[in-house]
Each structure stands twice: as C-alpha cells, then as structure tokens.
Amino acid sequence: MYSKYLTVREEYIILRLGCHLSIAKGLDKTAKMAGEVRANTFQYFTRNPRGGAARKISEEEIKLWKEVRAAENLYPIVGHLPYVVNLATPKEGIHKFASKVLLEDLERMEAIGAEYLVVHPGSHLGEGKEKGIYRIIKALEESLLQFSGKTSLLLETMAGQGSEVGSLKDIRAIMEGLGNPESLGVCLDSCHLFAAGYDFRSSQGLEILIEEIHEMFGLDKVKVFHLNDCKFPLGSKKDRHERLGQGYIKKEGFLNILSNPAFQEVPYIIETPVENYKEYGEEIEQVYSWLE
C-alpha cells in the first residue's frame, strides 16, 4: 500500500522542519530564534529537564507570543516533558507527581495554543513491561482523560534502553488500554527507531517500519517526527543522538524518511547535540541541501 517509493518530496507539500529551543527568555523570543535558524516549527521543554517548577507564562507574554507566532508562521508548537517524569514508575509518590505534572503541562500548553505535548512513556525499573504499561495507562487516566483541551499528547518511540517502555507494540497496548482516545498520538524518533533495530537506510527497511506502524496504530496517529542521527550502530538500544549525517543513519536514511509519501506531512524536529541554538541553522540547511 505504501510501496510507491519517491526519491523527491512532492513540491506542493510544505516541509515543516524545526528544532528544540529554549523558552527561558520568553516565548516571543523563542519565535524569533526559530526564524533566525529558518525553523517553521519548534519544540521546547515545558519545564526544567530535571523536573522542578514550571516557569509562569503571563497573559502579556501569551498575547505577544500569539502575534509573533502568526508573523513567523510557526506550526505546530510542540512541548516536551522533562525526562524525569516517569509515568511507569512503581514508586507511588513519583507516579502521582508524574500524572500531576502531565495534566498541568497539558493545561499550560493549551493556554498558549500549542498543538502537541511529547512524553517518553516511562521506565518500569525492573518490574516488567506489563506492569509498566499498566502504570502508564493509570497515569494517563488521571491526566490525559481528565483534560478537555485541544492539545494532544504524543507518546515517543524509544530505543529500548534498560527498562524503557516505548516500542511500537507497547504504544499500541497503552492506546488500547485507554480506549484509543483521539487526544493521544505518537512521536517517532529516527535515532530511537534505528537503535531499536529498524534499518530505514534502505527503502525495503523503511517499508518494514511503515507496515508495522500501519498494523500497530496507523500512520494517521504519527503527529511529530524527531530527526536525529545516531551515535551507535543499528540495534544498539542506546539513545545517543548525533549531528545529522555524522552518525550511522547518514544522508540516505534521512532522505528515505523525508521523501516517503507516508511522512511528507509530518513535522520534523531536530534534537541533535549542538553547542548553541544557532547551530540548528546549519542542521536545517543540511536537510534542505539534501532535498535539493
């Protein structure tokens, strides 16, 4: 069904390509930073990566942000929960905290008109996948299912490091456990998928991945694609991002994804290890030059 492999993107589809940016100086500044690096979408941490309190976003900041966002034509806006939020933890207090933070951040994202909130499904910490999945479902019942706004939650596919939950199959189990709510989607990550063993450097390898997505939850559930190269070889299960073209995925792997009909309308967010955000300008230029 998706076997028609294109070598170039369809020109009439706008490529939504951006990167991870900081909102520490205010959302309007972030919108300007995006413009500086030629990003037409961006992702930010909803709070300090180590957890902690969320920065208060005032009414004035939201008003200014909405104006700058429209002027810069930014879409979609993606929040990312800090890595310490573990929805699968067996520790009761931390589990409660995780659902609370998730619900709060969905509400904070709704307030600024952001489209998606990405979360790593979590780590079961040795209790086994089944229990981990059960706890994620419980946490989402107490947060996502209590939320009535327009922002959607996206579960990210993981590399399978340690006790991580987050294979395509795990994500399907979570979706089914919640009764497949409309507000729940998926964020793919090229580095994580490659580390999990999907070799999309060949078109046949990419077809295998696409077929699996199709079987598990369907391509329409894929709302964001993290574009990262991988520091370690195929199937390493190690989540270590690398600059685009400098890791094991290389230009061929990225071109396969970017030019496949299955992923032409998905926004791409780069989260590669850069010294400062301006280097994302080089990463974005790299992608555009590959597509020429």
Ligand SMILES: [Zn+2]
């Ligand atoms: Zn992530």
